[in-house]
Amino acid sequence: MARTLNEGERAAEAVERAGVGALEGVGARINAFFEYIGGVAALGGETAVTIFKLRIRFSETVSQCYLLGYQSLIIVLLTSLFTGMVFSLESAVQAVQYGFGSFVGGIVSYTNVRELGPMLTAVVVAGRVCAAIAAEIGSMTVTEQVEALQSLGLAPVRFLVVPRVLALMIMLPLLTVFADVVGVMGGEWIANAQAHIAYNDFMSSARQTIGFEDVVKGLFKSVIFGVVIALVGSYQGLNTTGGAAGVGRSTTSAVVICIIMIFILNFILSYFLYGGG
Amino acid sequence: MADVIAKLDDVTLCYGPKVVLQNCSLDIVQDAITCIIGLSGAGKSTILRLLDGLRRPDAGHVYVRGQDICHMRESELIEMRTRIGFAFQFAALFDSMSVGDNIALPLREHTSLSEPEIREIVMHTLDSVGLAHTYDNMPSELSGGMLKRAGFARAVVTNPDLVLYDEPTTGLDPIVTHLLTDTIQRLRKQLKATAVVISHDLESIFMMADYVAMLFEGAIIEYGTVDEVQKSLNPIVQQFLQGSEVGPIPL
Numbered sequence: 214m215a216r217t218l219n220e221g222e223r224a225a226e227a228v229e230r231a232g233v234g235a236l237e238g239v240g241a242r243i244n245a246f247f248e249y250i251g252g253v254a255a256l257g258g259e260t261a262v263t264i265f266k267l268r269i270r271f272s273e274t275v276s277q278c279y280l281l282g283y284q285s286l287i288i289v290l291l292t293s294l295f296t297g298m299v300f301s302l303e304s305a306v307q308a309v310q311y312g313f314g315s316f317v318g319g320i321v322s323y324t325n326v327r328e329l330g331p332m333l334t335a336v337v338v339a340g341r342v343c344a345a346i347a348a349e350i351g352s353m354t355v356t357e358q359v360e361a362l363q364s365l366g367l368a369p370v371r372f373l374v375v376p377r378v379l380a381l382m383i384m385l386p387l388l389t390v391f392a393d394v395v396g397v398m399g400g401e402w403i404a405n406a407q408a409h410i411a412y413n414d415f416m417s418s419a420r421q422t423i424g425f426e427d428v429v430k431g432l433f434k435s436v437i438f439g440v441v442i443a444l445v446g447s448y449q450g451l452n453t454t455g456g457a458a459g460v461g462r463s464t465t466s467a468v469v470i471c472i473i474m475i476f477i478l479n480f481i482l483s484y485f486l487y488g489g490g
Numbered sequence: 491m492a493d494v495i496a497k498l499d500d501v502t503l504c505y506g507p508k509v510v511l512q513n514c515s516l517d518i519v520q521d522a523i524t525c526i527i528g529l530s531g532a533g534k535s536t537i538l539r540l541l542d543g544l545r546r547p548d549a550g551h552v553y554v555r556g557q558d559i560c561h562m563r564e565s566e567l568i569e570m571r572t573r574i575g576f577a578f579q580f581a582a583l584f585d586s587m588s589v590g591d592n593i594a595l596p597l598r599e600h601t602s603l604s605e606p607e608i609r610e611i612v613m614h615t616l617d618s619v620g621l622a623h624t625y626d627n628m629p630s631e632l633s634g635g636m637l638k639r640a641g642f643a644r645a646v647v648t649n650p651d652l653v654l655y656d657e658p659t660t661g662l663d664p665i666v667t668h669l670l671t672d673t674i675q676r677l678r679k680q681l682k683a684t685a686v687v688i689s690h691d692l693e694s695i696f697m698m699a700d701y702v703a704m705l706f707e708g709a710i711i712e713y714g715t716v717d718e719v720q721k722s723l724n725p726i727v728q729q730f731l732q733g734s735e736v737g738p739i740p741l
Contacts, residue, residue, distance in 0.1 A: 357582040364542050364576035365596045365644075366568045 249470075253448045257440070259370045260378050273376040281342045281377065282384025289388045290395050292337050296329055297321065297396030298403045305400075305408035314408060318415035319422030321400035326423050327487065330393040331431045332479045335438035338385060339471040343446040346377055347467035350450025351460040359451065374447040381439030389435040393428070430486045437482060438475055445471040495520040495652055495684045496541050501550035502708075503536060510536050512708035513550070518652075523678055523685045525695040527730065528705035529739070534688040535579070537705070538654045541686065542576055543567040554652070572600050575645030575653040575683075579660065581637040583629040583644070589616070590625035593644045600648065615643045618680065619673055635666035639673065646677050653677070655687040659694050667691060671698050692731065696720070704730065706739075 263269075305317045350373055353359050362369050397419060404410040449467035453459045496518040503511040510533040518524050518541070526534045539545040540552050543559045551558050554570060562570065583592045590612055597608045616622045619639040624632060632640060638658055645653055655674060659667040671694040678685045689695050695702060695716075702719040704712040704727050712719055712727045719727065729737030 353584075356585075357578045357580065358584055360539075360544055361576070361578055361582035361584070361644075363544055363568075364571055364574070364578075365599070366570075366572040367595070367599055368564070368568065 249448075252452070253444050256370070256374065256448050256451075257444050260374050260444070263368070263371050263375050264379065268371050268375075269379065270372065270376055273372075274379045277376045277380035278384050281338075281345070281380050282388060285338050285341055285384075285388060286391065288341060289334050289337055289392050292333055293325075293330065293392035293396040294399040296333055297325055297399035300324065300329070300396075301400035301403040302407060305404040305410060309408045309410065314410050315414055315418055316422075317404050317408065317410055318401065318418030321404070321415075322397045322419035323422045323427070325396040325400070326393050326427050326431050328431075328479070328483065330396055331389050331434040331438065332475065334389045334392045335385065335435060335442065335475045335479075336472055338381070338388065339438075339442045339475060340468055342381070343442045343467045343471040344464045346443065346446030347449040347453075348460055348464045350447055351453035351463040354451060354453045355456050355459060369451065373451075374443070377447060378440055378443040381443045382436050383439075385435045385439035385442070386432040389432055393431070433486070434479065434482050437478060441474050441478060442471055445474065492522065493520040494518060495555060496686075497551075497553040498537065498540060499551040499553065501540065501547040501552060503533070503540070503545065503547045509708055511540075511547070514705070514709050516703055516710050516713070518684060518686055519701055520684050521682065522700035523674070523687060523698050524701045524703060525687045525689060525699040526703050526705055527689065527692070527695060529730070530690070532705045533708060534705055535656050538576070538656055538686060538688060541652075542571060542574055542654060572596070572648060573650050573652065575648070575650040577638070577641045577645040577653065577655045577658060579656040581629070581641035583637065583640055585629050587629075588625070589621070589627050589629060589632065589640050592629070592640065593647050596644070596648050611647065612643075615647045616640075618677070619643045620669075635662050635670070638662070638670060642670075642673060642677065646681055646683075649681055650683055651681075652684045652686070653681070655685060655689075657688050657690070659689055659691045667694055670694075674698055706730075 301317065301321050304320055305314070308314055308317050308320070350359070353373070359369050359373070362372055401412060401415045401419075404415050405412055446467045449463040449470070453463040455462070494517045498511075498514055498516040501511050501514045502509070514533075514537075516526075516537065526537060528534050536545060540547060541554065543552075543554075543562065546560055550560075552560055554574070557570075559567065559570060583589065584595070587595070590609075593612045593615060594608050597603055597611060601608075603611070613622060613625065616625060619642050621636060621639055621643065624636065624640065629637060629640070642655075642658070645655075658670050658674060662670065674685060674687065675698050677683075687695070687698070699716050702712075702714065702716055703710050704719065704724075706726055712722050712724050714722070720731065722728065725738050729739050735741060
């Protein structure tokens with residue numbers, strides 16, 4: 214009996230230990246999450262102060278606009294075109310069957326301008342650019358180049374983060390405009406080819422549905438996404454440790470975290486911008 | 491005692507659970523070359539980073555030119571660092587810039603000199619380390635020894651009064667090692683600046699050092715002139731200087 218009790222006590226202790234361990238694990242993860250968000254926010258604050266003080270390296274910012282923005286154009290155009298096409302393919306034929314063919318232009322353009330354009334562009338750019346930022350700054354960190362900047366009396370935020378944040382704040386909305394246009398055009402083409410919706414009807418429906426305000430709100434979202442991509446990539450890069458393997462880890466984490474943040478932020482922004490709140 | 495330009499006072503610093511420096515104190519004498527020796531991973535490079543304000547101690551104080559830098563704001567540290575040169579172990583040149591642009595960077599950022607004036611100073615500095623012909627080269631085109639010398643040039647181009655060298659001769663052949671040791675001595679005389687050198691190369695240390703400090707288990711256990719340290723009665727110092735496997739230093 215005593216032996217059974219001891220075993221029971223041991224089992225209870227083990228369960229308790231496991232419970233405490235699990236709680237500690239959850240606590241540590243929550244702590245790490247808020248620490249991460251706090252770190253990115255602090256970096257954002259420092260970046261904002263530097264921008265407001267106009268301590269901007271213009272030539273580097275232009276260079277980053279080319280590297281991060283212009284060089285992403287083709288991939289953004291391709292993904293937007295095919296997304297617009299497939300969206301139209303799925304909706305146009307059904308809509309015509311149910312007698313809503315005249316609304317297809319509105320539906321495709323509405324979705325593109327308000328949601329798909331800004332978010333897909335941000336996700337595609339995040340995959341390409343956030344990784345590049347994290348890898349470049351991460352490599353500089355592990356090869357002491359970031360410390361070298363500091364030792365020369367130069368602030369890494371001004372040199373590395375501000376040009377990338379500004380470049381993406383400018384270029385992501387521009388890319389989004391291209392994505393919106395190409396997505397709608399792709400949808401229009403497929404609506405015509407598959408559901409025989411006339412180009413004029415499609416565009417007329419689009420014009421009636423989409424207002425200038427929708428375009429501006431979509432672009433506002435892309436500015437926020439641009440800031441998030443640059444900050445998350447830079448934060449991961451600046452906090453890279455552990456040589457080449459560390460750069461790899463930072464790069465992967467940067468893309469994953471960035472894409473998750475874009476999806477979450479997209480919901481929050483849509484909720485408040487489009488009258489959900 | 492000569493004037494002290496920088497000082498570690500009872501400094502303790504940990505990386506996570508690992509205690510790197512514990513109640514470590516060290517005076518850096520002005521206009522002299524102080525070499526810090528010690529085992530790999532003992533925290534020698536950390537001392538340089540403390541002196542440059544790149545790390546803050548967990549306890550204790552770091553003084554540079556009489557000012558406690560531990561509680562300085564980042565803007566004050568940036569101002570302080572403009573008068574300190576730091577030559578990194580692997581040079582840490584910015585690989586997106588040419589050698590000339592690397593060395594010109596602090597001049598472009600901290601002075602109002604014209605581009606021709608900056609170019610002249612950079613060429614003169616590169617010439618002083620024997621690299622005048624590399625102005626337009628990218629860092630990836632230089633050898634290890636040339637990279638280190640380019641790193642020296644960037645560290646001293648603003649005429650700092652304190653220059654920190656992190657393992658300047660590690661991994662180089664004896665001829666380049668001799669060349670770099672000569673360069674450190676010459677730069678010190680030219681700039682009339684204080685130098686702190688981290689190195690494992692005892693021959694070059696004994697050649698250039700005015701003072702030697704030995705770091706062991708987080709604290710300075712021996713400090714003095716080259717002669718004093720060589721004659722130290724501390725068995726740890728003697729084992730290290732002789733490179734012997736037998737002695738109190740755990741392997």
